Amino acid sequence: MRKMLIVGAGQSGLQLALGLQSKGYEVTLMSNRTADEIRSGRVMSTQCMFHTALQHERDLQLNFWESQAPRIEGLGVSVAAPDSSRAVDWVGRFDGHAQSVDQRVKMAGWMETFVQRGGQLVIHGAAVSDLDYFSRTYDLVMVSAGKGELVSMFGRDASRSPYDAPQRALAVAYVHGLGPRPEHPDFDAVRCNLVPGVGELFVMPTLTTSGRADILFWEGVPGGPLDAFQGVKDPSEHLARTLELMERFTPWEYARATKVELTDANATLAGRYAPTVRRPVGRLPGGGLVLGVGDVVVANDPITGQGSNTASKCAHSYLDSIVEHGEREFDEKWMQATFDRHWEDTRHAVKWTNAMLAPPPEHVLNLIGAAGQLPPVADRFANAFNDPADLDHFFFEPEKTNAYLAEVSGAQA
């Protein structure tokens, strides 16, 4: 039986550990926190996952919370006008629903399942020196430790990382008591509110430790008015600031948020990081090799909600590569090829996410505006969150955008 070590129990590490376990591999998982510490700890993400990634979880029978988590049926875009009214406001419908399950719930639950199914869980914050030892005793060591210190083993790929500094200041609050969007009270949607030059507010439902909740998530251009959460330690002050900024920049969202309260004492998160693609193979001081997984190798800014989706797709693709490799050695050539196979898909998410961090060109503004009059455009844009490869056909190049809009307008006429 092949022996695998996975370091880091997040979306990618746990999905891969449980997947390998189901295929009969002997898996050891190393986590720097216990399930209870994760469950009672701070929120980590907004973790909205779209159809393909959710299907990967279903295929492994890991969709434990699917019936409890709110079904997110669409994605809406609003653009603030200079007078804080809405220049644009529409909602597109997904072909398959999305869901957000608080990672505190999911990772704690998956970790317990891994142990119940006979997996070996080691609670330990791994250091590079530990990995040196383990690389000699396991057939394959994979590092899925997110954006933690272990990423330093994996060189930054400058050709795939256009930004060397954070492009947004992030501020998340999980709340109870948010009202529905009056435009579509009958279904839930992720609402993306764009405030040109200032940042974005995302609002979405989730399943958290206390049941259904909603997330208020500001992404602020660094140094601008939304970059207002650094040093805020008190959760109630964090929420008050979130709401003040909503009242000022997105009053239509504030209108449904006047009665909200935080879900728990750890319901807020603030931070920032530079989106980074790394080289997939880490070389240890003793000469051993380790393979990077998930955010370790591809860390996107959350502006397009791709990180957990990419982490899930990475775990899915790596699982196939490992199983197909059979009993052969997991050498550097295989590691690179395994990552390349994942990159072939995930490069679309990276290209799009990095594009969304820059000021939008005119043809993108036209596209987003036109979606308000052309429901098929709104639907296609919404579904691109699940399959960013489709954006190559209508988003990046003005000629393709114009041709697509002309085609849809013609069909509607």
Ligand SMILES: Cc1cc2nc3c(=O)[nH]c(=O)nc-3n(C[C@H](O)[C@H](O)[C@H](O)COP(=O)(O)OP(=O)(O)OC[C@H]3O[C@@H](n4cnc5c(N)ncnc54)[C@H](O)[C@@H]3O)c2cc1C
């Ligand atoms: C504010 C915010 C909002 C987001 N919103 C979305 C969204 O809506 N949709 C989406 O798809 N993505 C979103 N993301 C991104 C998503 O959360 C991540 O991309 C995803 O969690 C990455 O999964 P991972 O398994 O690679 O890493 P992680 O989920 O970060 O897991 C890494 C794990 O490794 C552990 N670890 C770290 N160091 C060590 C060590 N030395 N030893 C042992 N264990 C260690 C950590 O504690 C953690 O449990 C968001 C991120 C943020 C910050």
